[in-house]
Amino acid sequence: MNTILEVKDLTMDFGGLRALDHLDLNVVEGEIAAIIGPNGAGKTTFFNCITGIYNPTEGEVLISPPGKKRKKINGLKPNRVTENGMARTFQNIRLFPDMTVLENVMIGRHCRTSSGIVGAILRGRSTNKEEKEIVDFSYNILKKTSLSHLVNELAKNLPYGAQRRLEIARAMATEPFLLLLDEPAAGMNPQETRELDELITRIRDEESISILMIEHDMKLVMSLSDRIFVMDYGRKIAQGSPYDIINNPVVIKAYLGEDIYA
Amino acid sequence: MSFRDDKIQEIKKSLLVSIWFMFLTFPIMVIRVNPIEKAVEWRWENMLVVGIGSFLLSFVWRYMLKKKEAGEKRAEIGESGNTFLIQKILEEPRFCIPLLITLTIIAVAFPFIFSMYQTNIMTTALMYVVLGLGLNIVVGLAGLLDLGYVAFYAVGAYCYALLNHHFGLGFWSVLPIGAVLGFIFGILLGFPVLRLRGDYLAIVTLGFGEIIRLVLENWNEFSFGPSGIANIDRPAFWDFQFSLQNATIYLYFLMIGLTLFTIFVVNRLQNSRIGRAWIALREDETACQAMGIDKTRTKLTAFALGATWAGMVGVIFAAKTTFINPASFTFLESAMILSIVVLGGMGSILGVIIGALILILLPEYLRVFSDYRMLLFGAIMVIMMVFRPQGIITNIRRRYKFNE
Amino acid sequence: MEYFFELILGGLTRGSIYALIALGYTMVYGIVELINFAHGEIYMIGAFTALIFTSVLTLLGFNEIAVIVLASLLAVIYSSAYGYTVEKIAYKPLRNAPRLSPLISAIGMSIFLQNYVLLAQTSDFLPFPNLIPEFEFIKPYRHIIGSPEIIILLTTSIAMVLLTFLIKFTRIGKAMRATAQDRNMAMLVGVNVNRVISITFIIGSALAALGGVLIASHVGQINFYIGFIAGIKAFTAAVLGGIGSIPGAVLGALVLGLTESFATGYVSSDYEDVFAFGLLVLILIFRPAGILGRAAAQKV
Numbered sequence: 001m002n003t004i005l006e007v008k009d010l011t012m013d014f015g016g017l018r019a020l021d022h023l024d025l026n027v028v029e030g031e032i033a034a035i036i037g038p039n040g041a042g043k044t045t046f047f048n049c050i051t052g053i054y055n056p057t058e059g060e061v062l063i064s065p066p067g068k069k070r071k072k073i074n075g076l077k078p079n080r081v082t083e084n085g086m087a088r089t090f091q092n093i094r095l096f097p098d099m100t101v102l103e104n105v106m107i108g109r110h111c112r113t114s115s116g117i118v119g120a121i122l123r124g125r126s127t128n129k130e131e132k133e134i135v136d137f138s139y140n141i142l143k144k145t146s147l148s149h150l151v152n153e154l155a156k157n158l159p160y161g162a163q164r165r166l167e168i169a170r171a172m173a174t175e176p177f178l179l180l181l182d183e184p185a186a187g188m189n190p191q192e193t194r195e196l197d198e199l200i201t202r203i204r205d206e207e208s209i210s211i212l213m214i215e216h217d218m219k220l221v222m223s224l225s226d227r228i229f230v231m232d233y234g235r236k237i238a239q240g241s242p243y244d245i246i247n248n249p250v251v252i253k254a255y256l257g258e259d260i261y262a
Numbered sequence: 263m264s265f266r267d268d269k270i271q272e273i274k275k276s277l278l279v280s281i282w283f284m285f286l287t288f289p290i291m292v293i294r295v296n297p298i299e300k301a302v303e304w305r306w307e308n309m310l311v312v313g314i315g316s317f318l319l320s321f322v323w324r325y326m327l328k329k330k331e332a333g334e335k336r337a338e339i340g341e342s343g344n345t346f347l348i349q350k351i352l353e354e355p356r357f358c359i360p361l362l363i364t365l366t367i368i369a370v371a372f373p374f375i376f377s378m379y380q381t382n383i384m385t386t387a388l389m390y391v392v393l394g395l396g397l398n399i400v401v402g403l404a405g406l407l408d409l410g411y412v413a414f415y416a417v418g419a420y421c422y423a424l425l426n427h428h429f430g431l432g433f434w435s436v437l438p439i440g441a442v443l444g445f446i447f448g449i450l451l452g453f454p455v456l457r458l459r460g461d462y463l464a465i466v467t468l469g470f471g472e473i474i475r476l477v478l479e480n481w482n483e484f485s486f487g488p489s490g491i492a493n494i495d496r497p498a499f500w501d502f503q504f505s506l507q508n509a510t511i512y513l514y515f516l517m518i519g520l521t522l523f524t525i526f527v528v529n530r531l532q533n534s535r536i537g538r539a540w541i542a543l544r545e546d547e548t549a550c551q552a553m554g555i556d557k558t559r560t561k562l563t564a565f566a567l568g569a570t571w572a573g574m575v576g577v578i579f580a581a582k583t584t585f586i587n588p589a590s591f592t593f594l595e596s597a598m599i600l601s602i603v604v605l606g607g608m609g610s611i612l613g614v615i616i617g618a619l620i621l622i623l624l625p626e627y628l629r630v631f632s633d634y635r636m637l638l639f640g641a642i643m644v645i646m647m648v649f650r651p652q653g654i655i656t657n658i659r660r661r662y663k664f665n666e
Numbered sequence: 667m668e669y670f671f672e673l674i675l676g677g678l679t680r681g682s683i684y685a686l687i688a689l690g691y692t693m694v695y696g697i698v699e700l701i702n703f704a705h706g707e708i709y710m711i712g713a714f715t716a717l718i719f720t721s722v723l724t725l726l727g728f729n730e731i732a733v734i735v736l737a738s739l740l741a742v743i744y745s746s747a748y749g750y751t752v753e754k755i756a757y758k759p760l761r762n763a764p765r766l767s768p769l770i771s772a773i774g775m776s777i778f779l780q781n782y783v784l785l786a787q788t789s790d791f792l793p794f795p796n797l798i799p800e801f802e803f804i805k806p807y808r809h810i811i812g813s814p815e816i817i818i819l820l821t822t823s824i825a826m827v828l829l830t831f832l833i834k835f836t837r838i839g840k841a842m843r844a845t846a847q848d849r850n851m852a853m854l855v856g857v858n859v860n861r862v863i864s865i866t867f868i869i870g871s872a873l874a875a876l877g878g879v880l881i882a883s884h885v886g887q888i889n890f891y892i893g894f895i896a897g898i899k900a901f902t903a904a905v906l907g908g909i910g911s912i913p914g915a916v917l918g919a920l921v922l923g924l925t926e927s928f929a930t931g932y933v934s935s936d937y938e939d940v941f942a943f944g945l946l947v948l949i950l951i952f953r954p955a956g957i958l959g960r961a962a963a964q965k966v
């Protein structure tokens with residue numbers, strides 16, 4: 001199996017606080033991996049560091065997109081990271097509230113298209129063609145994420161579960177090889193969580209996108225993940241298959257007080 | 263009886279507000295001193311006006327706040343907000359087409375029916391429509407609060423005035439130069455400041471705007487200082503110079519043309535790849551970047567494009583008034599254009615047009631308003647932000663149809 | 667050399683007045699993250715109120731000291747009342763609005779207040795009486811320092827000490843610091859946030875009024891527009907020192923005052939305001955966190 005994301009020795013300091021402490025992590029092609037850990041462990045900070053939103057204090061982030069050369073991406077701006085094929089969702093939903101569902105997804109196509117101001121004003125053949133492609137591609141993704149009945153709704157008017165799915169749809173529109181999901185099930189009801197489980201599996205199997213997700217819902221994590229990383233105080237304290245993890249005393253200790261089998 | 267108690271409570275509240283405002287405005291509104299003659303003028307009638315006015319307004323204020331809160335609740339459970347009558351009319355082709363035809367006829371006939379004075383006012387109003395639409399790209403679409411917009415207007419105006427004064431260049435050759443110069447200035451000023459956070463950006467652009475004005479005021483060798491530049495040529499048609507009256511009409515139609523062109527361009531832009539990126543940037547910068555949009559570049563295009571339009575209108579302004587000086591390019595001018603955008607509705611083309619027409623024409627035709635013009639602009643900004651931040655016309659996003 | 671000292675002293679005097687205004691910006695920004703654009707107008711209203719009451723009280727036959735004290739006091743009271751009211755009308759309904767909304771509202775408020783004074787009073791410059799008496803003991807040193815400078819420096823220092831005391835050691839000061847750190851958290855632990863915000867505006871406005879009285883009597887004339895430039899400069903000072911930081915605002919104000927004093931003294935006085943604006947632009951571009959501030963990564 002090819003490693004598609006390799007993180008070495010990643011460290012992030014906020015003033016005196018060390019949010020990430022020499023973290024190593026990798027993701028291989030075609031897997032669903034999960035990061036778990038108590039609140040404040042540094043999981044979101046990890047995502048922010050590898051997607052260019054924060055500039056890590058130390059360490060390296062390397063990607064090897066399928067069929068492409070290995071590349072160092074730390075220090076790149078977030079948009080360059082996305083162009084290179086890693087797209088993410090946010091823990092606190094960050095949609096474009098006053099744009100329609102379709103437009104939200106169309107934004108994801110931005111980095112895969114090219115028409116500029118002059119094209120937009122003259123609206124020549126190539127611009128029209130590109131525009132049509134953007135719309136069709138986006139609509140197709142909405143169908144895959146079962147949001148197509150909401151195309152023209154404003155994002156802010158969507159129910160919570162649909163907003164979470166829209167974030168995933170928007171990230172998929174950038175055609176990533178690796179999708180980073182930050183607590184995709186947060187705030188969902190059991191029914192919505194089941195649908196999410198199915199959606200994530202489908203994304204991996206049908207779109208051949210690998211997935212790295214942060215999640216607190218242990219049932220979802222256990223049923224979906226091929227591998228799990230456990231973080232605490234900015235460090236990786238364990239990694240392995242779901243079975244290894246629930247039997248690992250270190251993990252149980254870190255979670256003391258939190259019900260891991262819930 | 264609780265209904266009556268409510269009423270009494272309301273009246274009590276308003277009375278308190280009224281007393282508070284009479285106290286608050288007492289020194290400024292009632293007393294006027296003349297320090298030279300050591301005389302004091304007491305204007306008690308003003309206190310009465312303030313008292314009654316604030317008593318009544320406080321009812322309206324509370325009523326509107328309540329209404330807005332109710333509206334927010336409705337929006338939360340997913341009901342769409344109230345659309346305005348105009349919008350409903352415009353969506354209905356049955357009304358829309360005759361309306362457009364009537365408007366076209368009025369617009370064409372206007373200078374031949376009304377006096378030159380009226381035509382001039384209309385031309386000015388159209389200039390503000392275009393300025394508003396230009397600023398709308400920056401503020402309304404891309405969400406960048408540019409408080410120094412007038413700087414680019416000044417660049418355009420001085421560009422024509424100086425080129426005309428020194429080299430005798432005509433209007434038509436300078437118009438594109440003004441636009442390009444506006445664009446270049448937009449890039450130059452925008453590049454260093456656009457990575458700043460929203461409110462800092464506002465202040466920096468304000469600072470740039472004032473610096474440009476102060477330089478124009480003090481650099482006599484270059485800009486002729488506060489006395490400005492006079493005898494700028496009116497636009498000609500090839501080599502043909504118009505009489506004053508025909509020049510006015512000519513300028514009017516020129517502005518109609520530019521307005522239509524601007525509407526066309528902005529309309530195409532806002533539903534394009536770039537336009538969507540601007541709006542996304544306005545909505546959430548971080549998410550926008552994470553979705554692969556180059557923040558700096560996208561902001562810069564919006565900023566520079568807005569500046570281009572200001573540059574163009576600047577050239578026309580110089581040609582229309584034939585005299586310019588730095589006093590025309592103060593912060594208040596930027597604020598005025600901003601309040602047009604705020605009143606009309608950020609991001610809405612129709613809104614900005616209506617906003618500009620209201621704010622420019624109203625003070626011209628109703629003398630009452632003309633003295634209180636700037637007071638009105640200030641109040642509008644506050645009131646709109648408090649009660650209707652989306653402006654009088656809400657921008658409606660394009661809907662797509664799919665047949666399955 | 668004497669010219670040099672004169673410039674230093676002039677710069678410090680200027681700086682201390684900017685400091686009085688800058689404190690209002692910085693306190694409000696620290697608590698509600700809003701650039702209170704109308705703050706300069708509060709300062710202008712303070713100056714106008716002082717002028718109006720000075721004339722009225724003088725005509726009524728009060729003696730000189732009583733006039734100074736009463737007029738300054740009324741200026742402070744009225745400015746505070748204006749600051750309080752402005753917050754209630756233009757900012758409070760916008761607590762949870764997008765960031766730019768209160769800023770636009772603030773700009774509107776600023777324009778409104780300017781024109782309110784313009785219409786109710788006059789657009790002309792009004793001569794402002796010199797309220798600061800000539801001290802006997804200073805006469806021999808007259809060529810270096812005058813009593814206005816002494817009074818200005820003294821008032822500012824006292825105000826600064828009182829403010830520091832208030833914020834460090836009183837209950838309301840503690841509530842202010844808590845609100846500045848995390849408004850929602852402060853609310854949860856029982857701080858009356860609305861009250862804290864009101865008080866912040868009141869204190870800021872009172873200081874601005876003090877600045878207004880001092881500078882007006884120092885410069886000798888006022889009009890409705892003085893708030894705009896003074897506001898921008900004080901804001902520059904606040905940003906220079908690191909907005910949100912109280913010692914920063916004072917430091918920034920002094921640096922700005924000295925810069926202006928030297929720039930106009932040695933370079934050219936035509937471009938006085940350009941220096942301030944230029945400094946503002948440079949600071950915001952190259953060190954937006956200011957001298958004392960620390961760049962903070964925005965949480966995502």
Ligand SMILES: Nc1ncnc2c1ncn2[C@@H]1O[C@H](COP(=O)(O)OP(=O)(O)OP(=O)(O)O)[C@@H](O)[C@H]1O
Nearest residue numbers: 014019038039040041042043044045046963964965
């Ligand atoms: N921009 C920032 N500035 C300062 N400290 C930060 C910043 N971002 C995160 N932190 C701190 O870093 C630590 C890790 O935060 P992070 O959000 O990564 O945790 P998390 O594992 O995602 O927790 P949760 O499960 O609650 O989402 C916390 O102590 C947080 O306060």
Ligand SMILES: [Mg+2]
Nearest residue numbers: 043044045091
């Ligand atoms: Mg997190």
